[in-house]
Amino acid sequence: MTLDYLFVFAQAHEEFRIPELLSVAELYDIKITFPEDPAKADVSRPFMVLGLESEEDVKQLARRCILIKSVHEFWGRGKTYEDMFAMTRENRSRWDKYVADTSFKFRVEAYNHTIPQRRQREIMESFDWMDFLGEINMRNAEITLSVFEEYVDKHGTTRHKHEGDGDFVEVFFGRLLEEGSARKLIQTFDVKKRSYFGNTSMEAEISLLMANQTLASPGKLVYDPFVGTGSMAYTTAHFGAYVYGSDIDGRQMRGKDKTPGIMRAAAQYGVQQRIMDLCTFDVTRNPWRCGELFDAIITDPPYGVRAGAKRLGRKTPLTRPSQQYVANRQDDQPYIPPTRPYELSALASDLVLLARYMLKPGGRLVFFLPTVTDEYAELDLHTLLCEGMEVIANSLQDFGSWGRRLITIKKTTSEKYSPPTFDTTPVTAAPDTPAHIPAHKDFREKYFQGFKKDEPET
Template sequence: MPQTRYLIIFAQAHYDFRIPELLSVAELHGFSIGLPDQPEPTRPYMVVQLEHQDHAILLASRCILIKSVCEFYAQGSSYDELHAAVRSNKQEWIQHQADASFKFTVTGFKCSLPAQKQREIIESFSYMALAGKIDLKTPDIILSVFEEYDSRVANVEGKHEQPNRFKQVYFGRLLVEGTARSLAAKFDVKKRVYYGNTSMEAEISLLMANQTLASSGKLVYDPFMGTGSMAYTVAHFGAQMFGSDIDGRQMRGKEKQAGVFRAAAQYGVAARVVDLCTFDVTHNPWRCGDLFDAIVTDPPYGVRAGAKRLGRKKPPTEKHIASLSSQRVGALRPGDSAPYIPPTKPYELSNLASDLVLLARYLLRPGGRLVFFLPTVNEDYQAVDIRTMLCEGMEVVANSLQDFGSWGRRLITLRKTTNQSYDPPTFEAPSEDVDELDGETAHVPAHKDFREKYFQGFKPAAE
């Protein structure tokens, strides 16, 4: 089937997330999307190929990073080049010559265009001979010109006398405005009835939900639920959500009704939050695999809240064992209101990430996705860092960086590629004495011991 070109206008945020989101939403709705041979996700405009305009409308209704989509007519590095392309593509816009009311818009990325210059640009398209009425309020069609500059340009009269000053200029007809971007305001953490200091910002949680391919009839799991940021966006897109955490207080809050359920009710998705359970993911109750369509989570990495697992930092002494036995007996006595609280120990990030991938392989259905954030030191990061946590039957779908300067967090999307059943992971900690593997020094990923590196200011530890 022949494909039509469309111009996507992106919101100016999260550049590295744009293409993964486009591909995920296309996969969710079962259509293909033709990207440029060498896509440049940092640029504000991208020309893509789609089989049907309904696919463009679906992208605009689900992609958080799309501002609008235009039916693409032409582009050029100068206006002479643009107009030549418009004339040669007359068959694409001639259908609007007859009686459709219209208006032109002229937009500059990283520049402000004076009104006089906008009028001159609009009048330069007079050869199109549009016969319809000009309507600035409710036109049948909106024809748009987009100028793209490499760096910010001031509003200076006469700058268009240098025709190649901009990087590229695009022309097309507005097809649809992006409607998904308004969801960021709906799920704004500041307006939420229940949140904590580790709650994920709304726009990022929506991007994560899109990476899970959340939709009606799917079951999604968050093993580090916290205050439930991912649950609300995943449930908004129709999926059923199950959550767990080693610390149930994060999910419950201090009121009678659990905080996660109160926030879910605020968004009208409480019925899609199946349940919340308190347990250590390394001592989980799952007795069969292939349960979930996706796992989505933001594992704690020790900056605002550290990851924990059951156990002691040091083996208990005989005195501790005796004390432990008395506490257990005492907790069972009638009227005793101080139940035994098991000890926990730190869960090192690189071990947690590898264990999470193994757990996902066990719990995901074939084709299911694992979506999680991995903080890393930007200067030390290498592509092999992600491969160190992979296992047989899991492949990388996307790896997007949210850059904070010296460090960043990578949204990793993995897919289960096998129908084979696996035993549940044992979560055994690797030996600290193993420095070599097959005669070679074992690779140390940039996310290992991230907490310590963070509080050292990402400076080498003192010897």
């Protein structure tokens, strides 16, 4: 039997909420009933009433989802307190068992507003019709009754602290089941407290969200092909997965100390035993000799703002044979192969092909894709996809003129594929059809040009 529960979300990364919720639900085989199509849910509001089959399922979600602040047994809601009281009376079967001898306390909170203490007391006293006979215990109550008022966002306006008090959009009421304990991990993995990090290290909250998108859990094997300083490796390993990392520049992984930087930070989090290995190689010249090794691939590809993507090769052709040059060198210094820029749209397409080859059936590819806000279209993602790969989540972190999208792609086929050749070429369009240029193509150049559009010729 499905019962309704009130979810209160942190007011951050709104578009990431439902994808994370669905991913964790899939991980623990939890069935969630939405009041409407999840794709149409209003994520600008921090409150959501969802149907689940058991309290244990609810608590499991609250202990793993980074964006859940708290979850409550749902008793009532309304545009006014009278409407909310009426619904609560209809749900008497859910709270009647606590009336006789259960100690309780109230918590009264508001979103986008601060309720004065005087009115908080008035709100608590307005529930006297429920006739709770247990003692009021503010420290060790057996149950906590939660009231939430939702107000219109008034940020950016000058007003008195309590102006508009009582003029709320909707009020919710229920019994607290579980605080969102997973949010404490944001402080645990805070980059500022980390023993090893770099200027491209991913912030902790995003790293944790990405780890949840991979369905990281004990026994799974996860790969980061652009591991850098290892931000996603630590969070993924924290959830029990074994992690393999690689990068074309080994200096980022190693640092300057004798113990590699990533391993030092992993030891700080107690997950060094789950970092299987770290190798230096170009992902387009990788050493993999068989596919379907990994349960997930998680990465933040370099897109050229703070560090540009590179691949082996020369920017310009050689004027003399490379083998003759190497053979005739007079010193004993090792040969360092040259690199050339790796354009983002080509990198992203190659990454999807690599994931199709390296992932087990049902495995996930989770990565960030930066895009120009005004130019983005859903068709951009279709330029990345190949047969057997399907987009299941697309969440935007908006920075104004540009943003980065957390893309989750699932391998939906069990067919075996040959290793990718990494000679990505654009799909040829019909003769009369202009080729679609995705918003992430040549992103680095657009970024440093301030995303200025080309002026039309006159």
